Ligand SMILES: [Zn+2]
């Protein structure tokens with residue numbers, strides 16, 4: 558009898574152990590399934606953008622074309638960096654359409670069928686270029702070559718100004734319409750929600766520059782951009798458009814930064830075709846590079862705001878005139 562009881566007890570114990578381990582197995586299995594579902598769920602979610610910087614000391618410069626960051630923005634950029642700001646650049650076009658390609662090839666090609674093979678003189682080098690005779694690393698420069706080389710010039714210039722490539726974003730558009738520019742800025746606002754956005758004035762003489770200012774001001778009014786500055790005149794507008802704008806010249810807060818500006822200008826002026834450096838920026842707007850090298854400043858446009866007395870004076874003047 559005792560043996561029988563012992564047998565029953567052992568059997569019960571064995572059964573309990575079995576049930577328990579099965580339960581543990583089930584639980585583990587359920588956990589594994591849940592884990593795998595979770596992983597699948599996680600995998601389905603889009604990867605988090607690595608670009609977000611929600612710092613409030615961030616300044617984002619909207620750069621319509623390569624060279625604008627040095628010819629127009631280098632002074633405020635360097636002053637911002639000196640002021641402890643983290644500066645990002647957003648380049649909005651790749652500059653592949655520049656006529657400098659024709660200058661560097663020495664003649665037109667099939668991209669200009671009506672002028673095909675017509676020679677084009679380089680006023681910088683005072684000769685007709687010849688990619689073959691001058692041993693260009695790329696040979697005849699195609700539109701794609703130019704886009705790639707210009708981008709390299711841009712990255713070098715940014716680096717010279719103290720902006721590493723991981724603070725440079727490419728958000729390229731082909732045409733600067735109100736909608737395309739707006740889309741670019743709205744995308745960047747998501748990446749830099751607390752940044753100060755800076756670009757050129759809405760009254761800039763260059764239409765593509767002006768569009769950046771127009772849209773940026775609208776987004777500021779709509780509350781979609783928290784902070785913006787659009788009082789920068791492009792070097793073309795300030796020094797070559799023969800128009801006068803009220804304002805002042807912004808200069809470097811630290812004179813030693815002039816060397817950085819010159820180094821950034823050099824990135825677009827280096828002529829070493831055998832090694833793939835063709836000074837494309839310089840060939841595009843030579844006088845602007847020379848002008849910036851000589852006089853380093855950025856024109857800030859200050860539109861006249863009426864003071865408290867002015868409206869009264871105006872009224873009096875109107876009455877007198879009548
Ligand atoms: Zn430009």
Ligand SMILES: [Zn+2]
Nearest residue numbers: 679681682840
């Ligand atoms: Zn040349």
